[in-house]
Amino acid sequence: MEKQWPQMIIAMKGHPGTGKSTLSRAISTCLQFPLIDKDDIRDNTLSLQSQYQIPPSTLNDLSYLVLWQITETQLQLGLSVVIDSPHSRRANLNKLVELARAYGAHVVIVECRPKDEREWRRRLEERARSGGDKGHKPATWEEMGRIMEGYNGCWDYEIEDVKKIVVDTTARDEQEKLVNMVIDFIKSSIVV
Template structure:
């Protein structure tokens, strides 16, 4: 069997990026999608559109726009998997129920599931990134996202440690990689992700693009 046929028959990958705002999660998601020619499903794309609709047409009433944004994100991802296409999914993924939803979507389409969690160890660098981004996005429809360190710490406190489901040993994750995104470059982080894919035999439909090294 040719290498091409092996790639074509490999299971697609549902790659879930996980991390709090300012952790470098979205930057890495875009790098992986761009370099490996993969579609990207971003929860905030849907959420920003709903926010714009609220501004134009008024409040959504009893609708939970955040939950609806996740539904849109998973629907886009499912469409890609149905075509045997690996897909990158960008969201905080703070609740274990969202991971369970992703697993169900992947199972339906015989796809692998991997979680890459971005977790900066240097709080000072994390704060600088978050607040710098907040200043850049003042004119965008992103008021649903924390833009200051105080807002982020308040959000994390409200999770009451439930966002730690991926590291507290309570959930078995098929494939998992924890990245310290405080240091290094986008290219070095991408190289670690590609090595992870190579070691686990993941996303072979995408790994045909280029070598392991960036």
Template sequence: MDDLPLHPSAEAAVGTDGVVRDLAGDLAGALSDADGIAAELLDRLGADPLPGAVARADLLAAASLEADRLGDVLVRPEHLVLGWARATGSGLEHVRGELQGLMADHAQARYGALRPVPRADAARPPRAVLLAGVPGTGKSTLAEALAWRLRAPVFSMDWQLGALVPFGALRLDNTGPLAETNLIASTARQLQLGLDVVVDATGHRREARDRLRSVTERLGGVFVGVECVCSDEEVHRGRVEGRARGIPGWHETVSWEHVLRVKALWESWDEPHPVVDSAVESPGSALLRVLAAVGA
């Protein structure tokens, strides 16, 4: 395909030289002056993030492919950073992931800036309840039972992702940031209207849990986080491998290896919170404990 046209800020940054010599130097300085997203991306990548020199034509061709991949019609400064990684073979997937994380941060910050819709008849603050845990720990079962008791919607990460699969919207670099942003958006709107919400997600990243808590509290709500575990590995594995969830567009289950990978990524939950162990606690007992925490 032909190269996409340059946005004026990208054109100013890349200049007219035949070779761009040093991303951490001249081009990085120009990108920092031209565009906040590109400058933040370079900052995330650290000092001297991408090695080598590349011809201007090769850089623009690679940047154009990256812009097209992201559905843009112009090459912007952040696409130049992606193009540099692509043209030099220097950690392209990592750079793509960092950009998606950065875009998610910007989007989620906008939801955090929302304000509640005043209601004269509001009897109490809305509650956001996060049921978090690795796959197969019973969080979805508990989330659905809780939603029935609270008469609140459940926003499930897997259901939201399944809806996007037919459109080809999910990629390796954007699935996590997109899932977290969708959950923040759905939750924020309910809380803004003064309504309770239940969130069903892995919640393995401390930053994602903190962001959900922050958005809830800025919208005048009460955040309750619940960690779901299964202490019996044999029971846990049998549950994962034997289930069929029936989520349109999404996997019926995941592999045990995937569960172990998510476990390895789990970041500790430092503040006090209920922990529900589905290996030793009945669903009814777990529901009552969570309801007590929500009521408190």
């Protein structure tokens, strides 16, 4: 079977409630790349957190270690992947870049940055009301503010030679239009 795309990691980036998961699922479906969602891993550690009193930061770190191992396995198989994770710290992206280099893959960042803060807030709080936050994501806009303060600006870091597209996930564009915009960006950024 002939590959249409070079091997790559599409790394979603953005804060909770910005539409990363929705967009990452659509991109993964369109390109037929496996989706690796950090929240799938983190959600399964919540019982450890309460049962053994393990600090949330430790379980978050563990979730990243598992995410990177699953990513490496997919790369070993010659597959491309979509990674759904905030990538709020440069060290997380560094690890993906290191993995990509080890397997000759490209890294592309798709940053979900909502311009409409009211819509972002509505989505975040609606997810919490509907029970979709699993207990480790911010449930209120105030919690989101505390997380942003805790980042102390480190989430907006330089990415050097990694290709990046920023999309407004609160724009009234249809999901299909956003996916096509990302795919067009990848085609123009990476020799296919």
